[in-house]
Amino acid sequence: MKQIPKVKICGITSAKDALNACRLGADYLGLIIDFPESPRSLSPVAARKIVFAVREKFKGKVKCVGVFVNKNINDVKDIVQTCGLDICQLHGEETGEYVSELKQTCEVWKTVIIKTEADKNTVKIYRNVADKILLDAGSGSGQNIELSMLKNEECIDVLGGGLDADNIESILGKVSPGIVDANSRLETSPGRKDRRLVEKFIKKAKQPSV
Secondary structure, eight states: OOOOOEEEEOOOOSHHHHHHHHHTTOSEEEEEBSOTTSTTOBOHHHHHHHHHHHHHHHTTSSEEEEEESSOOHHHHHHHHHHHTOSEEEEOSOOOHHHHHHHTTTSEEEEEEEOSSGGGHHHHHHHHTTSSEEEEESSTTOOOOOOGGGGTTOSOOSEEOSSOOTTTHHHHHTTOOOSEEEEOGGGEEETTEEOHHHHHHHHHHHHSOOO
16 A cells, blocks of 8 residues: 655645645645745745744644745745744755755755656755655646656655646556645636645545555
């Protein structure tokens, strides 16, 4: 029997969506912070309000992940402290040294975009420095990774890229990530989560497999 993955709902922009996801069984919430290129970007002040609403209701049972892209490391450290983030997810071109330094502040996940076989070499750069590697198909692309490229991956910490309630069962039949990360395909519009889609996704992701 394959492991039942934990679930991260990313691109959260409101306390309402955050608390709904928590009630439905999410284990992690992703907050994209200070990245204007994303329609789901939050200011540190807005992110802090969501984090503290989650902490008040769920007492640390759900972890809040701040998503950052090529941001000055000192600014990231300040935001982590201000917002009370549990984890930083780095989605840019941050170096191994950057990751190592940030780990002194909090747990760090590093995203690696997998589009070709050659991209898998990048995983090796971060494997021994990041707490977890998140494999994705692109920044908010809504596309799936070609799973045949992952068949020799012994350990998939976090899997993202176009996951939804319609494809998660098939994907989990082929790979066994520790965490699955869904975002754009669970929305009515960018940053607005559809409660029914979130519920359906979490249920299907967490159902025991034979």
